[in-house]
Amino acid sequence: MRRVALVAIMAACSSDAARTLPPQGQILLYFDTDAPLPDGAPGAPSPLFDRLRVTLVPPLGAPPCEQCTQDFEPTTPLFASRTASVGLAPPPGQAGWLAHVQMFPLQFAVVTGLDTDDPADETTIDVLVALPPIDPTGVVELTVMLSTETVGQPAGTAAVPVQPSPGPPASSRVGSWAPTIRVGCSGSPLDGEVCVPGGAYWMGATGVANPADSEIANLFPRLVTLSPFYLQATEVTVAQYRRFGSVGQTWTGNSLGTSTYDWCTFTAEPGPFEDHPVNCLEWQEARSYCQSRGGDLPTEAQWEYAASGLSGTTFVWGTDLPGCGDAVFGQGGDVLPFFPYSCPSASPGQAPVPLGDAGRGLDALSLDGGTIYDLAGNLFEWTLDTFESPVGPCWVSSRVYSDPACGAPGFTGDHALRGGSWELLASYLRATSRLQTAPVSIDPGVGVRCARPGR
Numbered sequence: 001m002r003r004v005a006l007v008a009i010m011a012a013c014s015s016d017a018a019r020t021l022p023p024q025g026q027i028l029l030y031f032d033t034d035a036p037l038p039d040g041a042p043g044a045p046s047p048l049f050d051r052l053r054v055t056l057v058p059p060l061g062a063p064p065c066e067q068c069t070q071d072f073e074p075t076t077p078l079f080a081s082r083t084a085s086v087g088l089a090p091p092p093g094q095a096g097w098l099a100h101v102q103m104f105p106l107q108f109a110v111v112t113g114l115d116t117d118d119p120a121d122e123t124t125i126d127v128l129v130a131l132p133p134i135d136p137t138g139v140v141e142l143t144v145m146l147s148t149e150t151v152g153q154p155a156g157t158a159a160v161p162v163q164p165s166p167g168p169p170a171s172s173r174v175g176s177w178a179p180t181i182r183v184g185c186s187g188s189p190l191d192g193e194v195c196v197p198g199g200a201y202w203m204g205a206t207g208v209a210n211p212a213d214s215e216i217a218n219l220f221p222r223l224v225t226l227s228p229f230y231l232q233a234t235e236v237t238v239a240q241y242r243r244f245g246s247v248g249q250t251w252t253g254n255s256l257g258t259s260t261y262d263w264c265t266f267t268a269e270p271g272p273f274e275d276h277p278v279n280c281l282e283w284q285e286a287r288s289y290c291q292s293r294g295g296d297l298p299t300e301a302q303w304e305y306a307a308s309g310l311s312g313t314t315f316v317w318g319t320d321l322p323g324c325g326d327a328v329f330g331q332g333g334d335v336l337p338f339f340p341y342s343c344p345s346a347s348p349g350q351a352p353v354p355l356g357d358a359g360r361g362l363d364a365l366s367l368d369g370g371t372i373y374d375l376a377g378n379l380f381e382w383t384l385d386t387f388e389s390p391v392g393p394c395w396v397s398s399r400v401y402s403d404p405a406c407g408a409p410g411f412t413g414d415h416a417l418r419g420g421s422w423e424l425l426a427s428y429l430r431a432t433s434r435l436q437t438a439p440v441s442i443d444p445g446v447g448v449r450c451a452r453p454g455r
Contacts, residue, residue, distance in 0.1 A: 025134035027088040032169045033146040034177040039075040045180035046311035051106045054086050059096025079174035092136040099129040108221045122398040128156035143169045148177045152398030179225035185454030194370040198228040202312040205432040218432045220390045224401045228454030234353035235277035235447045249280035263444030275352040277447040283439035286382040286448035295452030297384040299405040303418045307375040308431035316375045317362040321426050326361035327377035332423035350422050376429035379447035380417040387414040387436035421445035
């Protein structure tokens with residue numbers, strides 16, 4: 001078989017471009033996308049993809065094409081300049097050649113060798129493109145569109161491939177996908193609320209098992225879009241909960257730690273825990289409180305969006321594990337010997353909610369409308385969702401999820417907790433970590449924070 005050449009030209013393509021290719025007929029395949037990519041302007045949406053792979057595929061029945069795969073790092077300037085392209089040189093006159101184009105986030109790729117990363121299907125824009133037979137000389141220019149809406153849904157087959165558009169792109173749509181553009185809330189926030197702008201992010205993690213606890217089942221990565229919403233700046237305090245006429249599990253009146261209820265904070269009359277988060281609430285009690293103030297519990301997707309800094313990072317502050325001064329966690333060994341213990345404290349247990357600008361460490365998200373605290377540690381927080389495994393019906397499809405929420409009315413099974421608590425280790429503080437528990441569970445490590453639609 002004639003030698004096949006695949007030549008990358010991820011640079012300005014001009015009349016000189018063809019002279020950089022082998023001396024035979026060429027296909028100059030351009031790419032465009034509406035996704036946000038790295039190196040965008042300040043304030044631009046967070047990039048969703050950072051790797052572009054092109055593979056030249058021979059006709060059915062032909063020998064495989066060796067060294068015919070090339071990876072690139074797609075960037076906003078490259079696409080905006082309409083020079084994102086690759087030169088392809090299949091044998092002249094031969095029909096049936098294809099270009100397999102994949103754009104994906106490298107963080108979710110599966111490492112299969114020292115230099116090989118296989119993109120995960122559910123996080124990849126995947127297009128199989130038809131290539132026309134070419135003359136021995138000259139250059140044919142074509143364009144393939146990589147649409148964000150098609151992530152997780154391969155387009156084209158060997159029998160019916162996608163037909164590219166003729167010529168180079170007239171203009172680029174890079175970064176124009178509407179769901180990624182952060183949209184603020186309309187109306188005014190209630191006291192203590194902060195607007196979380198709508199947008200898109202990768203929800204979930206690379207694995208389903210958290211080594212810290214077998215009960216945690218991280219979701220597989222999914223592209224999620226969210227409408228703007230309001231989120232309370234702090235976990236609901238005892239004083240706030242009582243003010244709405246709500247009644248919780250009452251503190252025993254001692255701090256010996258011999259009873260679970262010694263660590264509950266609610267008191268029927270003003271007491272020592274007024275500015276501490278209320279805990280020991282059942283799911284329905286927590287939800288009823290949020291509904292009484294015109295909102296609801298946040299969904300898992302809303303909670304993770306905020307806790308990952310609106311960009312899918314491991315923690316709200318980035319990727320590094322926290323130290324003991326960065327959040328309230330790891331104090332369980334001060335109370336019960338079988339609890340994880342890594343951050344000794346003179347006064348173990350949850351901390352009061354931060355007041356004003358007095359943040360506790362790294363566990364806060366600063367937005368234009370204010371700061372949201374304790375998005376890692378202090379207390380786990382109830383979410384609206386019923387708990388489903390990564391392969392449950394709510395999360396199993398490969399598609400773009402819009403404002404997802406799991407569960408049916410009247411569901412009485414387990415619900416999802418997010419955020420980690422003062423009792424447990426730092427691994428539980430990851431934005432993707434989730435814990436399941438019965439809705440009637442009363443736990444001193446669980447509290448509540450309310451959400452409300454922003455539109």
